[in-house]
Amino acid sequence: MAKQELSSRPAAEQSAEIIATLTAEVESLKKRVSALEAGAKVRPATDAEVAQAVRKVKRGITAAEVNADLQTYAKESRQRKRDRIVERAKADVKAFAEDNVEFIVNKDKRTVVVLRRNRSNKRVISRGVAKCVPGDVFNAWIGKAIAAYRMFDLDVPAEYLSVPSPTEVRVGDVVYTACDYGNMTVADKTDINTKTISVLAYGVLTANTEYGSPRIIDDTREEVAA
Numbered sequence: 001m002a003k004q005e006l007s008s009r010p011a012a013e014q015s016a017e018i019i020a021t022l023t024a025e026v027e028s029l030k031k032r033v034s035a036l037e038a039g040a041k042v043r044p045a046t047d048a049e050v051a052q053a054v055r056k057v058k059r060g061i062t063a064a065e066v067n068a069d070l071q072t073y074a075k076e077s078r079q080r081k082r083d084r085i086v087e088r089a090k091a092d093v094k095a096f097a098e099d100n101v102e103f104i105v106n107k108d109k110r111t112v113v114v115l116r117r118n119r120s121n122k123r124v125i126s127r128g129v130a131k132c133v134p135g136d137v138f139n140a141w142i143g144k145a146i147a148a149y150r151m152f153d154l155d156v157p158a159e160y161l162s163v164p165s166p167t168e169v170r171v172g173d174v175v176y177t178a179c180d181y182g183n184m185t186v187a188d189k190t191d192i193n194t195k196t197i198s199v200l201a202y203g204v205l206t207a208n209t210e211y212g213s214p215r216i217i218d219d220t221r222e223e224v225a226a
Helices: 009-040 047-058 063-096 140-149 199-207
Strands: 102-105 111-117 123-129 174-175 183-187 196-198 215-218
Touching: 063 140, 102 140, 111 140, 123 140, 196 199
Parallel strands: 183 196
Antiparallel strands: 102 111, 111 123, 174 183, 174 215
């Protein structure tokens, strides 16, 4: 006997087949997510994100577009992880701060030095140094925290030494424009005289291969006093 069409079969059978199909698609997407996580070391995609990807598959979106979505989730996760680490660094710096502790930030050299002085004679009794390695994005809070741990002869938390680079440009970031204007600070609007660039203008630079590789070089932002 010929196989029944789905529409002519009992509702219970139709539902079971639909569930089985969706389950297979979800498992396939989870494998793609796992592959991305293995390369990017990011959090697992949430059920909502996987469900959204499944809906796109059902609407006929290509696998490449689904993978692009999953990579976007990975980027967002890296930014959130960096934000969390920066907040932890701020808390650590606050905890280490004393009236005899001095933080010295040199943004040009991308270094932070912490000095601890004798309260009586002001002589330096201990120090810690943190230097941002080439290719990493400088952040004064993270540098201060690392230097403080070293000054107190404590083990530096591992996540401070492997912070993911930011994936989202924000107002206050310092960016390398890869053009004649050199380094500029991200602001609400572009002004060559003050060396500021808007988020939109920076996005245009990054999308245009003519300008090489614009990138964020410092995400300490103006709220952080050096």
